[in-house]
Amino acid sequence: MVVLEIEHLSISFRRYTAGLRQGWTKAVDDISLQVKQGEAVAIIGASGSGKSLLAHAVMGLLPRNATTSGTIRYNGKPLDEGALRQLRGRDLLFVPQSVTFLDPLLTVGSQLSTRSSGQEAHAKRRGLLRRLGLGEKAESLYPFQLSGGMARKVLLATASSAEAKLIIADEPTPGMGADDARESLQHLRELADAGAAVLFITHDIEAALQAADRVVMLYEGMAVETAQASDFRGDGELLRHPYSRALWRALPQNGFHPLPERRTAASEYGCFFASWCHEASARCVSGMPSPRIVRGGIARCHHAT
Ligand SMILES: Nc1ncnc2c1ncn2[C@@H]1O[C@H](COP(=O)(O)OP(=O)(O)OP(=O)(O)O)[C@@H](O)[C@H]1O
Numbered sequence: 001m002v003v004l005e006i007e008h009l010s011i012s013f014r015r016y017t018a019g020l021r022q023g024w025t026k027a028v029d030d031i032s033l034q035v036k037q038g039e040a041v042a043i044i045g046a047s048g049s050g051k052s053l054l055a056h057a058v059m060g061l062l063p064r065n066a067t068t069s070g071t072i073r074y075n076g077k078p079l080d081e082g083a084l085r086q087l088r089g090r091d092l093l094f095v096p097q098s099v100t101f102l103d104p105l106l107t108v109g110s111q112l113s114t115r116s117s118g119q120e121a122h123a124k125r126r127g128l129l130r131r132l133g134l135g136e137k138a139e140s141l142y143p144f145q146l147s148g149g150m151a152r153k154v155l156l157a158t159a160s161s162a163e164a165k166l167i168i169a170d171e172p173t174p175g176m177g178a179d180d181a182r183e184s185l186q187h188l189r190e191l192a193d194a195g196a197a198v199l200f201i202t203h204d205i206e207a208a209l210q211a212a213d214r215v216v217m218l219y220e221g222m223a224v225e226t227a228q229a230s231d232f233r234g235d236g237e238l239l240r241h242p243y244s245r246a247l248w249r250a251l252p253q254n255g256f257h258p259l260p261e262r263r264t265a266a267s268e269y270g271c272f273f274a275s276w277c278h279e280a281s282a283r284c285v286s287g288m289p290s291p292r293i294v295r296g297g298i299a300r301c302h303h304a305t
């Protein structure tokens with residue numbers, strides 16, 4: 001069952017330049033994706049590629065000066081303001097990028113709401129903290145007493161404690177050591193296995209592949225490729241876009257292959273990857289390809305097969 005369905009989402013900001021000229025900057029460009037029940041989908045992309053905007057659009061948290069188009073549905077119904085008001089904090093939970101979202105005046109325990117109460121709630125909270133490797137005494141700590149990594153885990157715990165149907169986690173790993181990061185991702189995976197739909201954001205391909213069923217690769221607001229996590233293997237021959245293949249091959253365990261040399265000057269209108277790409281043809285430099293279904297995934301490449 002599809003829990004979250006995003007179709008042709010674009011987000012633009014008005015840009016003020018010198019004089020009277022005004023323009024629009026497209027920060028998210030024609031992104032479509034689905035997250036099913038029991039599935040974890042990772043959004044991967046460099047800083048500024050639009051990951052947080054995408055998450056904020058779903059949560060209804062975009063800044064006022066943003067203009068959006070496209071549709072976002074939850075269980076088949078438009079996720080408008082009314083629906084968000086009902087669902088947020090219950091069925092729909094958000095783990096934000098910044099740990100300043102924790103209430104500084106409340107203990108960790110009192111920020112973990114559960115649907116049960118009394119002794120049962122207490123036991124559930126302790127179990128949750130233990131599972132995240134936080135220890136039971138974390139319950140009585142205040143946010144200022146937590147390390148960065150612990151604070152991120154508490155944010156994750158706040159999302160898990162209410163038994164949500166859709167969980168969106170923005171950058172759940174920075175500020176954590178490798179072990180903590182793995183545990184947190186493992187926890188997101190467990191939430192998906194327990195039946196939630198999980199969408200999580202990361203910079204890190206390897207982290208994404210640990211926990212995700214599917215991966216959406218962003219570049220400057222565009223979903224360059226949507227692939228199965230299992231497509232990331234070997235030489236990257238199952239990947240659909242030369243950019244995702246290049247990133248995969250650049251990882252240490254895949255031989256550190258650097259991006260190929262730029263072959264031509266960048267074209268202002270064409271595919272962002274055209275100047276590096278060995279397959280680039282005339283139409284690649286005349287416009288950015290639209291998203292297209294390729295082998296059950298999506299790719300924005302004329303040459304993807
Ligand atoms: N309020 C805003 N006004 C204008 N532009 C914005 C605004 N918010 C975001 N942007 C632009 O949108 C782009 C995407 O931002 P976003 O925060 O989604 O990136 P990100 O992928 O989450 O990056 P990071 O990994 O650093 O968190 C950025 O280039 C940013 O400059």
Ligand code: NI
Binds near residue numbers: 051053170171
């Ligand atoms: Ni972000």
